[in-house]
Structure formats: structure tokens, C-alpha cells
Amino acid sequence: MNLSQDSPTPGRPRRGNWQLMADINRNLVVNLLRTCPVMSRADLSRATGLSGPTVSSIVADLTSRGLVEDLGQGISSGGRPPYLVRLNEKANYVIGLKLMGHAISLVITDLSATVMYAQVTTLVGPAAAEPDQTTRPTAYRDPGSIVDAICAAVGTALSSSGVDVTRIIGVGVGINGPVDAANGVSRSSPTFNWKNVPLARPISERLGYPVVLENDANTLAAAEQWFGRGAGIDTFIAVAVGAGIGSGVVLNGQLYRGNDGAAGEFGHVQLSDTGPLCSCGKVGCVEAWASDRAILRDIRAAVAEEAPTSIGHTGHLCELTIADVAAAAEQGDELSRQVLARAGHYLGRGLATLMTVINPRLVIISGEGVQAGHWRFDSMKEAIESTVFPELNAEIIFATEPLDDARWARGAACVVLGEIFSTPTRPSLVHARLG
Ligand SMILES: [Zn+2]
Structure with a gap:
């Protein structure tokens, strides 16, 4: 936690060792208070390994800043009554x-x-x-x-x-x-x-x-890590499916951005040497086969070739959404079911590659694309099961989150x-x- 008033250069040591140690100690105390609503000073000392006077000094500093509330003496369980403190979540x-x-x-x-x-x-x-x-x-x-x-x-x-x-x-x-x-x-x-x-x-x-x-x-x-399904899970993937396809990767409790900020962009894993043009300029990417944009493109192309479908006539196709396609699939439209299933298949193949590399405990899928539901995700899971490294598959949890901006x-x-x-x-x- 950066509590000091200086503005260090990113990536460089900021201060002398003594000041850095003080910052680390404060960070230990604040993070404990962030995860435990109320703690005694003695508990803080035990959990951090810091001495009682050091904890008292840190708590006094944080209290003076309004970050910590001193709740006074709690109820004794036999010995001296504990002095309770808690993080003031409304401080900032x-x-x-x-x-x-x-x-x-x-x-x-x-x-x-x-x-x-x-x-x-x-x-x-x-x-x-x-x-x-x-x-x-x-x-x-x-x-x-x-x-x-x-x-x-x-x-x-x-x-x-x-x-x-x-x-x-x-x-x-x-x-x-x-x-x-x-x-x-x-x-x-x-x-x-x-x-x-x-x-x-x-x-x-x-x-x-x-x-x-x-x-x-x-x-x-x-x-997902702070208040969702990823809380307490060290390694997981949050997949965004919509007009594009990408993911956020949490490795060992840390968001992994990669060297160029492009980690998790498995939508641009190339599945075939030929195929539809992708937004990145290549052909055959996962996104070009499996995104919402790809689904709408394929539906429009099929309608233009007069494929049998209940989707509607060309005049309405500009306004077509993935929810419309899902609704048509639900009502028995075979074209919609086929296109959604094919997109799900390619999504699964791409995701299997990412999962084989990352070995996550949990995969969460969200974005506009979740509106297509099982018409898309059944085939996705089948593709994952048939292509992922078999040693991984048994323990992975899948979850979907409805779109919520x-x-x-x-x-x-x-x-x-x-x-x-x-x-x-x-x-x-x-x-x-x-x-
Ligand atoms: Zn691409």
C-alpha cells in the first residue's frame, strides 16, 4: 500500500530500507483489517509477527488519518480485555x-x-x-x-x-x-x-x-476476485464473450497482464490457416469464428443465400442481436441453433488451449454472449472436453455470469x-x- 507522500518512479526502489520496512509493516496491518472486520491489537500482533508497540504505533498513525476506528475495549475471555480496531471503509x-x-x-x-x-x-x-x-x-x-x-x-x-x-x-x-x-x-x-x-x-x-x-x-x-466466484481461488480465468473474445487471467492471486498488456487475448489464437477475417487482420482466429459478431455475420450470410430460417427478412438484419438469435434458437430455428453451436465449438477449442497453458481451477464466462446460453455453451464444453489436456479437465469449475456493466x-x-x-x-x- 502506498501511504507515503512521495511519488516514486515505477519499478525503482522508492526509499531507504527503514522507510520501506515501515511501509511493509503498515501494509500488513491494513490488509489484515481489510479482510477481517474487527481485530484486536493483540490479534494483529500475532497475525503479523510485529511487536505490540509496533502495532500500536501503526494503529495510532492509521487512526489519526481516519483510516482505522478505535472501538475501545472488547469483552474479556479471561485475561486483559482486548483493544478492538477496524478499518474505516468509508475513509476513502x-x-x-x-x-x-x-x-x-x-x-x-x-x-x-x-x-x-x-x-x-x-x-x-x-x-x-x-x-x-x-x-x-x-x-x-x-x-x-x-x-x-x-x-x-x-x-x-x-x-x-x-x-x-x-x-x-x-x-x-x-x-x-x-x-x-x-x-x-x-x-x-x-x-x-x-x-x-x-x-x-x-x-x-x-x-x-x-x-x-x-x-x-x-x-x-x-x-470476480474481489467479490465474485474467484474470491479465494488462486488461479482462474474470466472470459469475456461478446463482439470480441478475450479473458482476464489471475495467476497465483495476481492479475497477469503479460509483457505487453496482451495476456489472455486467446480470441486471437489462430485455429485455422484459412477462414473468416478477424478484427486483428489475421484469418481463422477464435474471435473470427466464435464471437457474437461472427454469429451475426454467419446468420446474415445464410439469410442472404435464402437458407430456411425464422430470423426474418433482410430489412431487419441490421438490427439483429445475439439475444434475437438465442430467442430464435429457443423457438426451434435450426439455422440459429447450428450457428450458435458452431460458434460454441470454436470458442471451446480456443478456451481449451488457454486452459491447457494456464491450468485454472475456475473458468467464469460473462459478456453479451452469455445470452445465447446452452445453445452456445453445450458445444463449447464438448469441444473443451475433447481437446483440452486430459489431466486438467476433472477439477475445473465452469460458471457463467449474466452481463452486468x-x-x-x-x-x-x-x-x-x-x-x-x-x-x-x-x-x-x-x-x-x-x-
Ligand atoms: Zn484475431
Whole structure:
């Protein structure tokens, strides 16, 4: 946890050994209080291995900052009555955003990631009318207009939420595509059709808060780790299925971003030398076979060739959604069932590759694509079972989460919280100060 007032260079030792040790000790105490609602000073001393006077000194410091509440003496179980303390979760707040092609979902959370306020802001402009699921190329969005929209959304939230703006300590922004989180750069975004756009710095300069930019599948993984099915599980994968396909990977309790911020992008694992064109420019990627965009493309192509289907005539196809295809499958439409099953098969083959490499305990699937339900996921599981390394398969848990944009925004807030509570020996993406 970064509690000090200096602003170290990421990746470099920040202070002398004595100060670093003090930061580590404080971090130990705060993280224990984060996971246990109420603790005695004696329990803190036992759990951390720190001496009683050291714990008392740290607690006094944290109390003076408003981060810890002194609850006074508890009930004795025989010896001296314990002095109880707890983390003041309302001492600070964090903002999380999910940036989409048509809207921004925003939440404000406290230090325990409890949502205090939520809002959705519609993006206006030329690309706002382009739903994520169309096969049309998305229009380029001027990064300046997106920064404007984010800052306006945060401004509305700050004035509407009633939260003390001086207690906000950071902003997390989730966006699709690979992200250079250390430098706050969107390396490429299929939604906005841009490359290498710095976002964190201009937003931070406008808002005056530290900003963390993160791949949105990683924010989903953070949400699952902090308050979802991934809590307490060391190694798991959170898969985002929608217009694109990607994943957030948690390895040994840590979000794994990879060297270029592109870890988990198994949607661009190539399954065939030939096949449909992918958004990345290659052919035959998992995403090109299995995404919502691929499903809608295949349905439209089949309708154009006058395949028998109840999907509707060409005039309505521009508005077609994955929910429409799932509904048609439910009502017996054979074309919809076949296309969804084929997409599920390729999703399963791609996922089996990722699972074989990562060996996760849990796989969580979310995004717009979960609306296709078992019409897509039955064939996905069959493909996984037939292609994954057999030694892995027996112990893996599968789960689906319904699409909830606010959950991803809350995950972006969790990424900021994770940085704030991270160990001081680890280079931090933000230099927010609690208290
Ligand atoms: Zn690709």
C-alpha cells in the first residue's frame, strides 16, 4: 500500500530500507483489517509477527488519518480485555468505469468495493449509433472526445452522488483491447478503432486524481476476485464473450497482464490457416469464428443465400442481436441453433488451449454472449472436453455470469483498490494516498 507522500518512479526502489520496512509493516496491518472486520491489537500482533508497540504505533498513525476506528475495549475471555480496531471503509472512495462503444457505466465504491453510487452515460457522436455487434467496421473515435465524455461522466457522478470529493483517491477505467497499464495507454481498441492512445494521463490531468487504465476483461477478473466466484481461488480465468473474445487471467492471486498488456487475448489464437477475417487482420482466429459478431455475420450470410430460417427478412438484419438469435434458437430455428453451436465449438477449442497453458481451477464466462446460453455453451464444453489436456479437465469449475456493466465498472474500481493495497515492494500503477 502506498501511504507515503512521495511519488516514486515505477519499478525503482522508492526509499531507504527503514522507510520501506515501515511501509511493509503498515501494509500488513491494513490488509489484515481489510479482510477481517474487527481485530484486536493483540490479534494483529500475532497475525503479523510485529511487536505490540509496533502495532500500536501503526494503529495510532492509521487512526489519526481516519483510516482505522478505535472501538475501545472488547469483552474479556479471561485475561486483559482486548483493544478492538477496524478499518474505516468509508475513509476513502474510488471511481470505476466501463468504457463501451455506446455508453459509460460508472460506479463509486468505498474501500471494500461496496458500490455507493452508479450511473450510465450514453455516448453521443458518430460512432454511438454503431452497436458493438454489427459487422460494420466501427468508426474511429477521436480520443479527445472520449476523454471529454469520461470527465463529464465523472463530473456528473461527483455532483450527484453526495460523496465527499476530497475522499476520492483514484479512478479506474476499463476498455477493450490490449492496454499498457504501466503507462496508461490503450494499445489498440476494436471499439474505437484506434492504436496507442494515451488515456490515463489526460484524464488524470483533467480530474486531478490518479487514473489506472485496464483491459476490460481484466476488470471482470478483478471483480470476480474481489467479490465474485474467484474470491479465494488462486488461479482462474474470466472470459469475456461478446463482439470480441478475450479473458482476464489471475495467476497465483495476481492479475497477469503479460509483457505487453496482451495476456489472455486467446480470441486471437489462430485455429485455422484459412477462414473468416478477424478484427486483428489475421484469418481463422477464435474471435473470427466464435464471437457474437461472427454469429451475426454467419446468420446474415445464410439469410442472404435464402437458407430456411425464422430470423426474418433482410430489412431487419441490421438490427439483429445475439439475444434475437438465442430467442430464435429457443423457438426451434435450426439455422440459429447450428450457428450458435458452431460458434460454441470454436470458442471451446480456443478456451481449451488457454486452459491447457494456464491450468485454472475456475473458468467464469460473462459478456453479451452469455445470452445465447446452452445453445452456445453445450458445444463449447464438448469441444473443451475433447481437446483440452486430459489431466486438467476433472477439477475445473465452469460458471457463467449474466452481463452486468456495473459489475465490470466495479471491477475497474477494484483494480485501483488492488494497487492501493498492494505490497510496497511491488511497482505500483497509482500513487494514491489513503486517508
Ligand atoms: Zn484475431
